Every structure is written in structure tokens, then in C-alpha cells.
Amino acid sequence: xxxxxxxxxxxxxxxxxxxxxxxxxxxxxxxxxxxxxxxxxxxxxxxxxxxxxxxxxxxxxxxxxxxxxxxxxxxxxxxxxxxxxxxxxxxxxxxxxxxxxxxxxxxxxxxxxxxxxxxxxxxxxxxxxxxxxxxxxxxxxxxxxxxxxxxxxx
Numbered sequence: 001x002x003x004x005x006x007x008x009x010x011x012x013x014x015x016x017x018x019x020x021x022x023x024x025x026x027x028x029x030x031x032x033x034x035x036x037x038x039x040x041x042x043x044x045x046x047x048x049x050x051x052x053x054x055x056x057x058x059x060x061x062x063x064x065x066x067x068x069x070x071x072x073x074x075x076x077x078x079x080x081x082x083x084x085x086x087x088x089x090x091x092x093x094x095x096x097x098x099x100x101x102x103x104x105x106x107x108x109x110x111x112x113x114x115x116x117x118x119x120x121x122x123x124x125x126x127x128x129x130x131x132x133x134x135x136x137x138x139x140x141x142x143x144x145x146x147x148x149x150x151x152x153x154x
Contacts, residue, residue, distance in 0.1 A: 007080050009037045010045045014054070014079060015133045018071040020145060025057075025064035045083065052082035071134060077125035087122045089114040 012035045017026050020034065028046065032039040046065055049055045056068040067074060080087060 003080065004084060006041075006045060006083050009035070009042065010049060010079050010083055011076060011130075011133075013037065013042060013045065014049075014067065014071075014074065014130050015137070017055075017065060017067055018130045019134045019137055019142075021066075022144075025062060025066050027064040030064075048083050049079070052078070054078060054082060067130070071131040072129055074130045075126045076128045076130075077122055080125055087118055087125060089118045089121065 013031050016031045016035055020026070028039050028042050031037065032042050046055055046057070050057060050065075050068075053068050054074055055065045057063065057065050077087070
């Protein structure tokens with residue numbers, strides 16, 4: 001099983017928002033530059049994530065995308081399912097009353113095992129959150145940008 005570029009880019013973009021921007025709106029061009037993701041593809045990904053309630057958007061000069069929920073509440077499984085559908089290793093279940101074909105017993109056994117494995121893979125994705133990625137980045141010594149404080153003096 002290999003995660004598509006769309007899924008990997010989405011996870012990277014959400015990590016970028018959580019790690020580098022700490023809740024502030026982030027523009028697509030900035031994420032695209034840091035994460036080496038084509039901006040037009042990233043816009044499509046964000047539209048899917050917005051429909052799924054994972055990100056929110058704000059228009060205007062200070063606009064961009066933010067996480068719609070806390071980084072602790074966004075699981076990698078949520079992201080992958082929003083973009084690619086269920087995490088399934090096997091074929092979908094046949095419709096009821098489907099005609100029995102040669103090899104049906106073998107297929108039933110193997111699909112049963114693949115179904116169990118799919119649930120385990122899905123549980124692994126659900127066990128990791130965007131906040132976990134940020135913690136791992138901190139543990140790896142990846143530097144966050146300094147918070148810019150604007151000081152006005154008259």
C-alpha cells in the first residue's frame with residue numbers, strides 16, 4: 001500500500017500550518033514554497049479538506065487557511081479518508097445476491113483477511129494526529145520561526 005501524493009501533500013500542508021504558523025492563517029503560496037508542493041494542486045487539496053471540515057479559510061490580505069479544529073483532534077486517518085475515501089486493502093464487498101463464481105471461497109477468505117488488515121491500517125492512521133507530527137518535529141530539532149512581535153512607538 002502506498003499513500004498517494006495527494007494524501008502525503010495534505011498531511012505535509014496541515015503539519016506546516018500547525019508547526020510554522022501556530023493557528024494563524026497561512027497562504028497557499030507560503031506552504032507551497034516551504035513544502036515543495038505545486039500551488040494549484042495544493043488549492044485543490046485544501047478545497048477537499050475544507051469540505052471535510054479539517055481546514056477553514058479566510059479571505060483578504062491577512063487571509064489563508066487555518067486548521068478548523070485543534071491539531072490534537074485531526075487524525076491522519078481523517079485526512080486520508082477526506083481525500084481518498086476509506087482505507088481498504090481489498091475489493092469492496094459484493095452486492096447481496098451476487099452470483100457465485102469459481103474461486104469465490106478463496107476470494108471470501110482472502111478478502112476477510114484483507115478487511116482485518118484494513119482495519120488495523122486505519123487504526124494506525126487514526127492513532128497519529130497533526131499535533132504528534134509537531135511533537136516529532138520538535139524532538140528532531142526542527143526549528144520553528146521566531147514569533148514576530150510588532151512594536152509601535154510614537
